[in-house]
Amino acid sequence: MSSPDYDTLGIDYSRTRRPDPRIAERINRALDDSLSVVNVGAGTGSYEPRDRRVLSVEPSAVMIRQRPAGTAPVIQAAAEDLPLRDGAVEAALAILTVHHWTDKGRGLAEMRRVARRRVVILAWDQEIWESFWLLRDYFPASDIDRRRALAIADITSVLGPSEIIPVPIPHDCVDGFHGAFWRRPEAYLDPRVRAGISTYATMPAAELESGLGRLAADLRSGEWKARHRELLDLDEIDLGYRLIVA
Ligand SMILES: C[S@@+](CC[C@H](N)C(=O)[O-])C[C@H]1O[C@@H](n2cnc3c(N)ncnc32)[C@H](O)[C@@H]1O
Numbered sequence: 001m002s003s004p005d006y007d008t009l010g011i012d013y014s015r016t017r018r019p020d021p022r023i024a025e026r027i028n029r030a031l032d033d034s035l036s037v038v039n040v041g042a043g044t045g046s047y048e049p050r051d052r053r054v055l056s057v058e059p060s061a062v063m064i065r066q067r068p069a070g071t072a073p074v075i076q077a078a079a080e081d082l083p084l085r086d087g088a089v090e091a092a093l094a095i096l097t098v099h100h101w102t103d104k105g106r107g108l109a110e111m112r113r114v115a116r117r118r119v120v121i122l123a124w125d126q127e128i129w130e131s132f133w134l135l136r137d138y139f140p141a142s143d144i145d146r147r148r149a150l151a152i153a154d155i156t157s158v159l160g161p162s163e164i165i166p167v168p169i170p171h172d173c174v175d176g177f178h179g180a181f182w183r184r185p186e187a188y189l190d191p192r193v194r195a196g197i198s199t200y201a202t203m204p205a206a207e208l209e210s211g212l213g214r215l216a217a218d219l220r221s222g223e224w225k226a227r228h229r230e231l232l233d234l235d236e237i238d239l240g241y242r243l244i245v246a
Contacts, residue, residue, distance in 0.1 A: 005100060006060035009201050010043070014066040016176035016196030019046040023122075023175065026167055027095065030120045030245045034091035038114060040079045040107070041097025045071035046175065055089070057082060079107030084114040091115055095122045096177060098155070099148040100198070108158040112246075119159050121244040122167065125152055128240030132179060133228060134188065138211035144199050145178075152242060159246035167243055168236040179239040183231055185224055189216055 006013075027047050031037060039048050042056035044066040054072035057079070058064055064074055077083050079094070080103045092111035098121060101107040111119045126149040129135065135142065156162045173180035176196045181187035189212060194200040200208060218224040231237070 005198070006043070007062045009198055010060055010063045010066070012192075012195055013063060014044045014068075016193060017044065017046060018174055018176075020170065020174040020180075022170055023047070023167060023173075026165070026243060027093070027120065027122065030118075030165065030243050031091050031093065032118065034089075034117055036089040037091045037093055038082070038084060038089045038111075039072065040082065040092060040094045040111060041100065042067075042072075042074060043097070044068070047093075047095050048072050055084075078102075079110055082110040082114050086113055087116040088114050090117045092119045094120075098123050098150055099145075104150050104154075105158055108155060112159055119244075119246045121155060121159075121246075123152065123155060123242060123244060124149065125240040125242055128238065129179075132182065132239050133231075134178075134182070134185075134215075137227075138215050139203070139207065142199070142203060142207060142211075144202050152244060155244050156246065159244065162244050162246040165243040165245060166238050167241040168238050169241060170236045171234065179241065182237055182239060183234065185215065185219060185228075188212070189219075 024047050028049055031049065034052065036053040039054055039056045042058045043063045045068060048054050048071060056072045056074040057077050058074055059076060059078045064076060067074060075083055079101050092115035094111060098104055126146055129145065152164060169179050169182060171183040176193055178197045178199055187193045
């Protein structure tokens with residue numbers, strides 16, 4: 001079993017995608033006192049707590065190969081068919097992965113099936129996400145994230161009553177996911193940064209070039225800074241990332 005996306009996309013994942021300690025702390029708190037955790041769509045092992053018994057599930061061999069020594073044992077499998085018995089673990093965790101699943105409803109139901117106590121998911125609220133300056137001003141026509149995002153309400157309709165916890169993104173976020181560079185706009189012009197963000201791998205080339213061209217021009221002319229001066233004083237921002245704890 002292998003995920004074609006991440007067997008191509010993920011070749012250099014561990015270079016730009018490393019856990020941010022402040023986000024890790026929030027995830028850790030959400031897991032509460034769960035001692036055993038399955039990390040679904042675990043990738044290279046970011047955000048896997050070291051002080052709990054963790055089993056990782058990840059479909060892509062390329063991602064599995066990048067897991068550093070000392071990370072949790074991993075099974076090559078997909079969320080839609082978790083190789084665990086009912087209630088096998090106290091908690092099931094899924095970080096920035098649900099939007100990649102082929103059958104999201106089935107994957108979420110599987111998480112619920114294997115977790116005795118709680119399910120913790122990091123995803124985003126698409127409406128808030130679309131107000132981010134990068135999407136609003138430079139990629140307004142892009143519907144890639146819209147097509148693959150699962151509404152928070154659709155997640156909770158499978159998981160049941162849930163706590164929705166905003167995850168503000170620090171201005172110097174260590175993990176290079178899409179929203180991480182909100183106060184460092186030049187980063188989006190760097191192909192090595194974009195290589196760690198799946199949105200850009202699937203964006204039509206013309207749309208990508210046009211958006212990046214306009215961003216580069218606004219950075220050169222000072223227009224970006226003039227328009228977003230207030231961002232430079234913020235240490236963190238809410239871009240719509242949410243922890244869903246069920
Ligand atoms: C953006 S990465 C996130 C990885 C990791 N959770 C992290 O926070 O760094 C998305 C991951 O989801 C995995 N994935 C894709 N389809 C999947 C599926 N159907 N079931 C489980 N994982 C899947 C990909 O292979 C990739 O490792």
